[in-house]
């Protein structure tokens with residue numbers, strides 16, 4: 390889907406497109422994202438786009454926005470606002486980055502779209518698929534770019550692994566296991582009010598962590614399907630956090646009906662995705678990867694294992710299947726291969742988290758007049774949201790009506 394090239398986008402240096410960001414909210418994630426935005430694109434060998442942070446808004450106070458600017462190395466020329474309304478109406482802002490809790494994404498993104506601004510919305514995109522569709526309909530009507538900030542999709546390892554899969558290297562893909570579990574003492578760390586566990590803020594493992602496990606399942610199995618891609622069937626189970634009722638341990642079984650058996654084949658090979666997430670269990674208890682891969686993609690000719698946190702993996706391993714004759718192993722055709730990924734930049738604390746790649750994608754889409762990213766188009770965003778809707782329906786996870794509605798505007802507590 391294409392729109393007219395944004396008339397507010399400027400090019401400072403010939404050939405380098407500058408995107409001027411407005412940051413909506415000043416919490417933890419906004420700080421991480423801004424550090425990445427401010428990093429030198431040349432460090433990651435990007436020469437066609439660059440980013441500026443030109444305005445920051447806090448719903449709490451203008452002082453908080455001013456402090457955020459000072460604390461995060463944002464140029465002092467950036468505007469500080471004490472309301473989101475002022476930010477979305479700033480004519481110098483090309484795109485709004487929404488970094489509020491999940492509960493607020495719909496209202497905040499709609500506010501920006503209604504003001505005529507393109508939007509990058511943190512994950513999980515909205516609380517439900519209906520809200521996602523309503524945002525997309527508005528973006529389409531107003532000819533505005535809209536994207537979910539599910540950064541894992543834009544980290545190069547995702548494309549590298551997808552390419553190995555589509556090359557046919559591991560044969561006919563059978564299933565994908567993906568786990569995103571944190572291993573936290575929930576009562577101690579989040580109590581009952583923090584966004585991670587608070588149903589009023591659409592808290593729970595599913596929208597916060599499950600979305601990454603689903604990312605891996607979808608970016609392999611959903612993408613293997615021919616167009617038009619089919620939504621998977623969903624079976625799930627959930628354990629709820631006693632103190633709030635938010636899901637803390639969630640397991641999802643997906644069946645994708647129409648994957649072709651191999652490249653060009655007409656035989657259908659329904660595949661299985663097993664996506665799990667948890668707050669007390671951990672994918673990586675010792676932080677050294679001793680438990681092995683958090684993602685496994687299994688095919689008839691071998692397996693790909695992906696290591697590190699699923700939102701930001703650092704390595705993958707290709708394990709070709711042992712060849713056999715009459716049931717006896719005769720060795721591998723090729724050796725096990727490890728591919729290491731380096732996230733360029735000055736390190737996690739100073740920016741270099743890996744979020745700049747999603748920002749670069751948003752900038753290129755804006756430059757090119759696109760409404761959606763082809764890496765994860767709107768249809769897929771909705772398909773993932775629909776899976777999460779079904780998991781909630783199957784397990785009685787209910788959020789307050791005010792954060793589930795598509796009605797706009799609704800005043801939510803800040």
Ligand SMILES: NC(=O)C1=CN([C@@H]2O[C@H](COP(=O)(O)OP(=O)(O)OC[C@H]3O[C@@H](n4cnc5c(N)ncnc54)[C@H](OP(=O)(O)O)[C@@H]3O)[C@@H](O)[C@H]2O)C=CC1
Pocket residue numbers: 413414415416417418419446447448449450453488489490491493511512513538540584590597700801802803
């Ligand atoms: N991509 C990633 O790796 C990560 C993504 N995230 C996502 O980023 C988003 C924000 O998470 P995070 O930064 O950890 O959350 P925080 O609680 O740290 O910050 C949220 C901010 O939202 C604003 N806000 C507005 N209304 C409310 C409200 N009722 N309650 C709380 N905050 C409110 C506040 O900013 P202000 O007062 O300035 O308006 C607050 O600082 C979530 O969608 C989360 O899933 C989070 C962590 C990692």
Ligand SMILES: O=C1OC[C@@H](O)[C@H](O)[C@H]1O
Pocket residue numbers: 597598700
């Ligand atoms: O998106 C996320 O990824 C990393 C975690 O720190 C965080 O809780 C979650 O929101």
